[in-house]
Amino acid sequence: MEDNIIGFHHFSIKAQRFQQTVDFYGTLGFKEVHSWSLPEFHLEQCTMLYHPRLNTYIEICDKKAHFPTQGRRRKEGEDFVENAIMHLCFVVKDAQRAYETALGNGAKPLSERTSLQLNSPVKSVSVANSLVYSPNGEVIEFLEAVEF
Template sequence: MNSNIIGFHHFAIKAQDFEKTVQFYRTLNFEVVHGWSLPEFNLEKCVMMKNKGFDCYIEICDNNANFPTQGRKRKKGDSYVENSLLHICFTVGDANKAYNEAIENGAKPLSAKETLELRSLKKIVTVSNSLVYSPNGEVIEFLESVVF
C-alpha cells in the first residue's frame, strides 16, 4: 500500500466548449479558484474549480490542450469516444432532483433514478442513482448517500 497517498484531489477533462463546460459545473456548485495558460502545452485556458460544499476539484482545459491523455482526441462529429474514464460520481441527497437540475442546465438524460442491489457473498448494498451526459459528454453519476 502506498502511504504517500492522503486523499483524492481532482479529475481533469478537456472541454469541447470551454465556457459552456465551466458554466455547467458552476450549476453543480463548483467555483473557479484558479485559472492559467501554458503556451508550451498549447493550453490557452485552464481552470481549477472547487466544490463549495466539499473538498473536490475539477480541472477543465480547453480543447486544444496538448496534454498526455488516454485514447485519441475526439474528432468533430464524434458522438462518443470510449476511454478509461467510465464516469464521474457525486454523492447527492436526491438522485431525481440532481438528475432534473442537471438536465435543466444542459445535460442530456442517460438513466433516471433507479435502485440497484449490489450483491456479494457477504452482504448486499442497495444504491439509488441517476446518470446524465454533461454538455461536454462525460458521464456523471448522482449517487444517493450510501455506505459500502
C-alpha cells in the first residue's frame, strides 16, 4: 500500500453548529471551495474548505449527516458509531486496491470502491472512493485524486 498512497486529502467534521464551524475554520485561513448535499445520507449541508498555504482540505457536514464516524468500537450488530470526527481521507491512485490492501493488513470492510456524483449549483464533481475501519477502529477513506 505504501506506493499507492499519494497524499493526504482531508479530515471530516460533523458540526453541531454548521455555519459557526465553517466560519471558525475561515478565521484559520480555510476558504470554501465546494458545497453539496446528499439527501440519501440525511446530509443537508456539507462544504469542502481548502487552505492554500497548507494545501489541505477540511470537510464540514451538518449534524444530521448519517455516515460511519470515528469513535468507540462498534458493538456486535451495530452498523456504525457516530462521533464528531467522521473519517481520515487519503488520496490514492486506486481506491479498490487501497481497500483490498487495507483489508489484507487487518482493516475491516466498510465500503468497496464506489462512484458518487456531488452536485451543486456551481459545479458537479464525480468522486470514486472506498472506506474501511482501521484495526484501531477509525474510519479511513481512500479517495481517487479529484479537484473540488
